[in-house]
Amino acid sequence: MPKVLVATEKPFAAKAAGLIKAELEAAKYDYEFLENYTEVSQLHAALADAEAVIIRSDIIDEAALNAAPKLKLVVRAGAGYDNVDLKAASAKGVVVMNTPGQNSNAVAELAIGMMIYMARNKFNGKSGSELAGKSLVLYGFGYVARYLAKIAKGFGMDIYAYDPYIACEIMTKDGVKPLKSVAEIFSTGDYVSLHIPATAETKGSINWSLMSLMKPGATLINTARKEVINETDLLRCFEENKKFRYVSDVEPGCSAEMMEKYGDRAYYTPKKMGAQTEEANANAGVAAAKQIIAFFEKGDKTFKVN
């Protein structure tokens, strides 16, 4: 049976590791856990007889691939995979996958949590406002946005989305109203939540021409990437829209000026933590194990990224 290496310099939680083992044992796969390793050479040695490897932030570069002659599949337990050299993997015929969506509920819960936290003035005891009845616009309608829509519905929010890559029917089925343009996102939302990747096209794209459309007192929520925001324009938005608020699961480059001048209307987490929950951790590990089994048993390459 295929030999699976679980190589995690920063190990899975014990519960998650147990669930991964259970999946692999049920499929009667051989497996080895390499945890807390301190030298790259340990990883390379462990890769020698692996046909599949589950990693977290572990580096699979050309040297690692050269050390893994039997390797057919790399699964990154998580969404991002810039720790894997996709070109080198492709050149050697190694399939690379991620496990998208497994941490999406974690991000969505943090987004709504930060929305409440800001609506209630960071829990300072003063009178705030409620989410019920407010409009929430989701810019992008991927996994995180869909969980957020489901949660926001429970609050009685009025939910809209814009995503040029997703059919409107998928939104309306979830009770979400499709918008027709990026401009509409910013003019419609009491809350505008960003769910777009950081690409050449999106970097700096949230700029004054969009932020100037926001309602007085609207709140912008960024659990995506800081790069999508034009920070000069963000500061201008604070200055011109006197009740504008910004919450971010990442420290902006302009954090010092932002907090000094507009600290009561701004909040950011000390480091990116949206995806960081024990459940997301376990989900991603289990998904990785299942994807390995589906690949070897049925040739399933659904989550291939190279």
Added chain:
Amino acid sequence: MPKVLVATEKPFAAKAAGLIKAELEAAKYDYEFLENYTEVSQLHAALADAEAVIIRSDIIDEAALNAAPKLKLVVRAGAGYDNVDLKAASAKGVVVMNTPGQNSNAVAELAIGMMIYMARNKFNGKSGSELAGKSLVLYGFGYVARYLAKIAKGFGMDIYAYDPYIACEIMTKDGVKPLKSVAEIFSTGDYVSLHIPATAETKGSINWSLMSLMKPGATLINTARKEVINETDLLRCFEENKKFRYVSDVEPGCSAEMMEKYGDRAYYTPKKMGAQTEEANANAGVAAAKQIIAFFEKGDKTFKVN
């Protein structure tokens, strides 16, 4: 037409005041707003020709009632009414009402906000846990608990309630599973949220015999009153249940010791703020105006408390 006095030493927000005026004007009632008054004598003078009065934390005692010979109805815009002398009002045939439920969504949103805040380690950037799939038990199934159930359902929580005064059918209709005893509340919940009043019967009732039943790592949420907790036993619960957490919308008497010893597992707001939102404020004022009109037009005494 009846003359209504709106006497608010701490005024309604402008929007709320506008909505109250609109209600009274639509019914063609006379009204007067007495805001920001500094002397009780101003209140008493304004009461001279009032047939109904809307108050917030304003004092309606025997002296105020004596100054109001035409008064038939006092409506406290809010839930609590210990600023009104109910006995004196009854003796004079004056009906006293509150406006229950109008601030309940505000409290429910704060409760879930504090649950996320604590589940994510007060947003400190470290890995936390999710609400999805966890059990939430509501001790008491009044207005706040029902809003909280609706919200928690959006998170995919498994919701239970215990309330000896509410029929099980009312819970099951809302998708909430009825429990049969107070003990079950504490043994069932990953999250246990208190929605009981502070009465002779409930004061200090959340004690070790109940808290000792809680799951390892369970979270107790108190948006009710601090008096319902036995604080000696609360500290014991922190000590013996090593992952137990407590979030409270009111500072406990034992806050200094609690934060010093168990600060990473405890959180409280600097002052009670659950009901403090602009929406709750407006809702309560409008409800008060509507109750006055229903009282004079139809003899409706639904929310009479004396």
